[in-house]
Amino acid sequence: MRDRYYRILGDRCLKCGADFFPPVNICRKCGSMELEDREMPRTGTLLSFTLQKESLFGFEDQEPMIFGLVRLANGVKIVSQIVDIPYEALREGMKLHAVFRRVRSDGESGQIFYGYKFGPKRGKQVTSSDT
């Protein structure tokens, strides 16, 4: 799963060329089961956003969190945490870039989870040698 969260690894239909993230096993456009791994673009446009005051278990230390609906450059839409920008500065249509961040720490196991978030500035690109 780390590829999915670190590299925004989705897939592309070999038959009709449609992109998907999270990856699918059956193409949603043409029904083909032949798909190949494909990294999604790391830039997108902000379509909607919210300031979340109630935290999920494991995220209490990050309250309040900003989440947005982002349309990536290839048309795929995802929901992602928005970082590095105050809530009041958000506007529909803003261009955002994927950044690699800690998502949460599991207090009990000590495990740290990382993944993509989106912010106003271009972030360090994660390559497979980093992980």
Add this chain to the structure above:
Amino acid sequence: MTKVGDHWNRSITELCFDAASKVLSSAPTNPEALIVANAYSELTSSQAALGPQVSDALELSSCDALKVESAGASGGAALHVAYNLIRSGQVRSALVVGVEKMRDMDPARLVMAQGLSENSEASQFFGVSFASMNALLARLYMKHFGVDRERLSAFPALAHRNSASADHAQFKRKFSAEEVSRSEIVSDPLRVLDCAPVGDGAACLLLTNGEDINSQAKKPIVEILASETCSGRVNFFDRDDPFHFQSTDLATRRALKKSGLPLESIDFFEVHDAYSISTALIMEAIGLSRRGHACLDAASGKFDISGKHPTSTFGGMKARGYPVGAAGVYQVCEAFLQLTRNAGANQVPRAVRGLTHSMSGIDATAFVHILSSAGGAG
């Protein structure tokens, strides 16, 4: 139905007893099936397999017993299963018990539980709450259709007007649209009063095939004319039209077709109004409002008990309350009260046919039932 609220001292099976005892003691014979509707027992009570747990507690040990889970639509789903078990001839009678016990959950775990209907790898992994998913849709809807904050508050205001006189409701306080708009932010633009509260509760129904039940039993007084369902894309943003609740739309069309009734002949609607924004989209998908107009219609009184299409007549999820897995069963109990002229101050005049709508996620799946008082099948 138990009152929706805090039931600190009652366990899940005890809540089931509280809801079922009167029904069981007045039933001529024990039901042959027990269908338990519940969403979160594994999390709230470390309890799975509620079918035998509840049948054991209700002294129904030899019946067919199973739990049906479909997050917020568990109640509608359980009813759908019971209905079909009877229609197929497998059993002659079924007890449907919806139950949820959520009030003693730690708040952060509760928020996590509420989001279980969303895609966990894409959403929950990052800490998105269910309210936030609804909020993202709300912002899009408000911008696209020019619906302002005050207008969005019309549905919660309606719900609280109705619950004020409902005995089993969790909240009986009325709130004006303005008070709804000014309540604390949960996930902007959604406020506390845009979102259903957290409550414990249990509701129970006895279904029979109306034929081979004991001849001393009362005649069936409410009939289920249709039990239909439809599912679709889980994420609203994966849909061609994020403002079209297709599962709700198709389940409604199927139910109306099955019952042979036009929408106009339905006298009241109990819908899954857990969030103001989803209520608007539900009403538009059912066909009671034009696209983008549901909030305006609510503000104008169209959905009041005295209005053209009475909706959430006891306050719905928003004000009567939302014990998640039990909600769909509460709706049918309320429809039963309406159709048997036992709704008291909440009575819809001349109510002969009702529609209940039980939904999970943001229209991931919907179960629609059409009920009529006996002889009201049209």
